[in-house]
Amino acid sequence: xxxxxxxxxxxxxxxxxxxxxxxxxxxxxxxxxxxxxxxxxxxxxxxxxxxxxxxxxxxxxxxxxxxxxxxxxxxxxxxxxxx
Amino acid sequence: xxxxxxxxxxxxxxxxxxxxxxxxxxxxxxxxxxxxxxxxxxxxxxxxxxxxxxxxxxxxxxxxxxxxxxxxxxxxxxxxxxxxxxxxxxxxxxxxxxxxxxxxxxxxxxxxxxxxxxxxxxxxxxxxxxxxxxxxxxx
Numbered sequence: 001x002x003x004x005x006x007x008x009x010x011x012x013x014x015x016x017x018x019x020x021x022x023x024x025x026x027x028x029x030x031x032x033x034x035x036x037x038x039x040x041x042x043x044x045x046x047x048x049x050x051x052x053x054x055x056x057x058x059x060x061x062x063x064x065x066x067x068x069x070x071x072x073x074x075x076x077x078x079x080x081x082x083x
Numbered sequence: 084x085x086x087x088x089x090x091x092x093x094x095x096x097x098x099x100x101x102x103x104x105x106x107x108x109x110x111x112x113x114x115x116x117x118x119x120x121x122x123x124x125x126x127x128x129x130x131x132x133x134x135x136x137x138x139x140x141x142x143x144x145x146x147x148x149x150x151x152x153x154x155x156x157x158x159x160x161x162x163x164x165x166x167x168x169x170x171x172x173x174x175x176x177x178x179x180x181x182x183x184x185x186x187x188x189x190x191x192x193x194x195x196x197x198x199x200x201x202x203x204x205x206x207x208x209x210x211x212x213x214x215x216x217x218x219x220x221x222x
Contacts, residue, residue, distance in 0.1 A: 078218065082200060082204050082207065
């Protein structure tokens with residue numbers, strides 16, 4: 001299945017793009033999806049722990065047991081720094 | 084349900100105008116945070132900042148926070164406006180205005196909202212110095 005992946009700020013620079021379309025296995029768990037994304041974009045975890053990245057599915061912070069479906073909008077970004 | 088509004092804009096923010104928009108007749112006080120760009124951070128001199136947002140998610144998070152604040156504090160109206168793009172020193176980056184029947188709840192809700200905004204709303208700032216730049220990562 002195809003999903004889109006968005007990156008912002010530091011993760012966009014490291015991924016070399018703000019948006020990508022990737023192929024994932026149907027109905028994959030969110031944690032596994034994140035692993036797949038980080039495997040494709042190793043610079044995201046080159047200088048920080050995976051645990052410091054935030055992961056959203058369809059514009060909401062991901063829940064532990066969530067699955068990812070065809071057409072979903074995923075986003076991977078660093079801890080936020082607005083204000 | 085009171086008036087709530089949430090905006091992201093690249094235009095300069097007019098703090099007074101935002102604050103006046105949330106004033107209802109039943110309220111007695113509006114507390115407004117005017118957050119602006121500081122020259123020195125961790126001893127380093129900033130030339131300017133660039134803010135970027137995951138816009139649709141940021142607006143949803145602002146709305147969620149305002150709803151949570153209304154549940155927690157005795158307040159009526161909330162405005163949250165964040166500027167994006169390039170900001171110079173001293174320019175306003177964020178305005179949070181909370182109107183309430185009495186000031187104490189407005190102060191408490193405003194403090195809670197900025198703390199939560201800095202923790203959960205997907206907006207990032209890049210600090211640009213004379214000799215480099217860095218995307219700031221929150222805690």
